[in-house]
Amino acid sequence: xxxxxxxxxxxxxxxxxxxxxxxxxxxxxxxxxxxxxxxxxxxxxxxxxxxxxxxxxxxxxxxxxxxxxxxxxxxxxxxxxxxxxxxxxxxxxxxxxxxxxxxxxxxxxxxxxxxxxxxxxxxxxxxxxxxxxxxxx
Amino acid sequence: xxxxxxxxxxxxxxxxxxxxxxxxxxxxxxxxxxxxxxxxxxxxxxxxxxxxxxxxxxxxxxxxxxxxxxxxxxxxxxxxxxxxxxxxxxxxxxxxxxxxxxxxxxxxxxxxxxxxxxxxxxxxxxxxxxxxxxxxxxxxxxxxxxxxxxxxxxxxxxxxxxxxxxxxxxxxxxxxxxxxxxxxxxxxxxxxxxxxxxxxxxxxxxxxxxxxxxxxxxxxxxxxxxxxxxxxxxxxxxxxxxxxxxxxxxxxxxxxxxxxxxxxxxxxxxxxxxxxxxxxxxxxxxxxxxxxxxxxxxxxxxxxxxxxxxxxxxxxxxxxxxxxxxxxxxxxxxxxxxxxxxxxxxxxxxxxxxxxxxxxxxxxxxxxxxxxxxxxxxxxxxxxxxxxxxxxxxxxxxxxxxxxxxxxxxxxxxxxxxxxxxxxxxxxxxxxxxxxxxxxxxxxxxxxxxxxxxxxxxxxxxxxxxxxxxxxxx
Numbered sequence: 001x002x003x004x005x006x007x008x009x010x011x012x013x014x015x016x017x018x019x020x021x022x023x024x025x026x027x028x029x030x031x032x033x034x035x036x037x038x039x040x041x042x043x044x045x046x047x048x049x050x051x052x053x054x055x056x057x058x059x060x061x062x063x064x065x066x067x068x069x070x071x072x073x074x075x076x077x078x079x080x081x082x083x084x085x086x087x088x089x090x091x092x093x094x095x096x097x098x099x100x101x102x103x104x105x106x107x108x109x110x111x112x113x114x115x116x117x118x119x120x121x122x123x124x125x126x127x128x129x130x131x132x133x134x135x136x137x
Numbered sequence: 138x139x140x141x142x143x144x145x146x147x148x149x150x151x152x153x154x155x156x157x158x159x160x161x162x163x164x165x166x167x168x169x170x171x172x173x174x175x176x177x178x179x180x181x182x183x184x185x186x187x188x189x190x191x192x193x194x195x196x197x198x199x200x201x202x203x204x205x206x207x208x209x210x211x212x213x214x215x216x217x218x219x220x221x222x223x224x225x226x227x228x229x230x231x232x233x234x235x236x237x238x239x240x241x242x243x244x245x246x247x248x249x250x251x252x253x254x255x256x257x258x259x260x261x262x263x264x265x266x267x268x269x270x271x272x273x274x275x276x277x278x279x280x281x282x283x284x285x286x287x288x289x290x291x292x293x294x295x296x297x298x299x300x301x302x303x304x305x306x307x308x309x310x311x312x313x314x315x316x317x318x319x320x321x322x323x324x325x326x327x328x329x330x331x332x333x334x335x336x337x338x339x340x341x342x343x344x345x346x347x348x349x350x351x352x353x354x355x356x357x358x359x360x361x362x363x364x365x366x367x368x369x370x371x372x373x374x375x376x377x378x379x380x381x382x383x384x385x386x387x388x389x390x391x392x393x394x395x396x397x398x399x400x401x402x403x404x405x406x407x408x409x410x411x412x413x414x415x416x417x418x419x420x421x422x423x424x425x426x427x428x429x430x431x432x433x434x435x436x437x438x439x440x441x442x443x444x445x446x447x448x449x450x451x452x453x454x455x456x457x458x459x460x461x462x463x464x465x466x467x468x469x470x471x472x473x474x475x476x477x478x479x480x481x482x483x484x485x486x487x488x489x490x491x492x493x494x495x496x497x498x499x500x501x502x503x504x505x506x507x508x509x510x511x512x513x514x515x516x517x518x519x520x521x522x523x524x525x526x527x528x529x530x531x532x533x534x535x536x537x538x539x540x541x542x543x544x545x546x547x548x549x550x551x552x553x554x555x556x557x558x559x560x561x562x563x564x565x566x567x568x569x570x571x572x573x574x575x576x577x578x579x580x581x582x583x584x585x586x587x588x589x590x591x592x593x594x595x596x597x598x599x600x601x602x603x604x605x606x607x608x609x610x611x
Binding site for chain 2: 049052053054055056057058059060061064068071072074075076078079080081082083085087090091092093094095096097099102104111112113114117118120121122123124130132133134135
């Protein structure tokens with residue numbers, strides 16, 4: 001379900017060599033005994049990469065799109081080892097020290113920031129306001 | 138050896154009028170100039186530092202105490218906001234940004250008389266393990282100019298070992314204080330998550346980011362932690378300090394139960410590194426520690442968990458860099474969307490873009506459960522394993538890194554290979570534990586770091602033990 005299956009024959013020799021190298025290096029570094037095979041390689045199409053770039057507001061060049069297509073696939077392939085870990089009965093962790101609902105009184109505070117000082121870092125201003133391109137057509 | 142006395146001694150002599158803060162600042166800046174070829178520093182704060190030094194000297198001259206860090210020069214990684222100075226996070230997108238306020242960590246150090254003299258190089262936005270991802274230049278290892286200093290706090294670690302200042306500040310999101318400490322031969326301390334405020338520090342992965350000192354000794358690191366730590370109203374994830382504080386360490390290993398992490402001593406470990414760690418273990422046994430082997434079966438998966446959670450948080454934290462409010466902005470955009478996407482493509486470096494793309498992928502509709510939620514759940518499993526192990530032992534030990542500092546460029550064309558450098562540090566961040574890297578000998582003439590890990594909030598216990606280990610390895 002995680003990804004589309006990419007058949008070995010569609011990989012270039014260079015990509016195969018890289019995958020093999022990474023798997024060996026990872027095995028050495030971690031002592032893990034089993035790892036996925038080439039048949040389970042993550043796949044990302046050029047359209048997938050373009051969609052991600054649009055979501056992330058990155059206008060990538062053609063060269064960047066090709067590079068990220070192969071690099072992201074290798075990284076996603078690596079992290080797919082989590083598929084085999086049994087987490088039955090466990091909840092996800094997003095905060096590690098157990099703090100919940102840390103609140104404070106809703107009151108105005110003076111942190112000593114000067115509005116005009118903050119505006120000095122703004123690329124374009126007009127009448128001490130931040131100037132941006134039209135938002136509503 | 139070092140031209141700097143222990144930090145507490147420097148402050149005592151400044152307070153006694155035996156040393157002048159202006160001279161200490163001048164000495165730090167002169168050393169930075171002499172060692173410029175290592176490219177550890179992005180900016181020096183000559184004017185600001187000189188003015189602060191005069192204030193410290195004037196306080197002492199007026200017969201007032203000037204603080205526990207009176208006149209002590211230090212260097213901050215360039216992702217700390219220092220009021221009135223450039224803060225770039227070594228990124229082109231923040232080039233020219235002047236900090237309009239200051240990080241809590243720096244405020245607390247300054248309140249005790251410390252003086253920030255320079256901002257250190259890093260991997261842009263702290264994304265990396267070698268400083269080669271800096272958008273500006275690569276820092277060199279103090280022990281071998283052809284090797285990396287580690288990262289991402291590589292400029293900070295190199296600066297301390299090049300004797301530019303008695304201490305430097307770093308940040309550790311997946312190992313970024315401990316790894317460069319290991320590669321450069323420094324002490325690198327990563328506190329329990331939340332023990333030091335993140336306010337005023339450029340955010341990377343907010344659920345694992347911590348601020349930590351790089352020093353030459355454990356006592357120095359403990360003093361800096363003592364000054365910086367504790368609850369801050371500007372960071373709602375901060376936790377209280379240990380009531381015992383972190384100074385006046387009582388290092389002893391007698392009766393301490395120490396667990397060697399089996400998964401970190403596996404066959405992939407460089408033999409020279411392994412020999413150093415085994416020699417350290419033998420000395421710890423001789424000093425009275427009871428050493429046992431422990432296993433955390435999920436540990437080998439920690440790097441995969443980290444490289445889902447970290448990019449997810451990075452993609453969210455870097456969304457603010459859009460060219461409208463501050464930082465770089467593209468010229469003549471067609472419309473707002475064009476302004477965002479061209480600004481970000483032109484000014485973010487390759488690694489920032491790579492992490493934004495992965496983060497966007499794992500958080501996107503249809504993949505969130507399979508990647509992000511799964512990683513957060515494996516994170517729980519890992520935390521549970523640490524908790525179980527800490528029912529049996531007081532401390533965990535292992536190497537900080539699987540290898541010594543690598544040659545410049547050796548890993549730079551392969552992002553995943555670079556990520557593997559962090560394989561022994563990231564689990565600690567995912568669990569929010571305190572950990573420290575201390576020098577434990579050399580392999581091929583390069584420093585090797587020993588990593589000590591303690592349960593959450595047991596920073597005092599960790600520092601006491603680290604001081605004892607430092608003593609027997611000296």
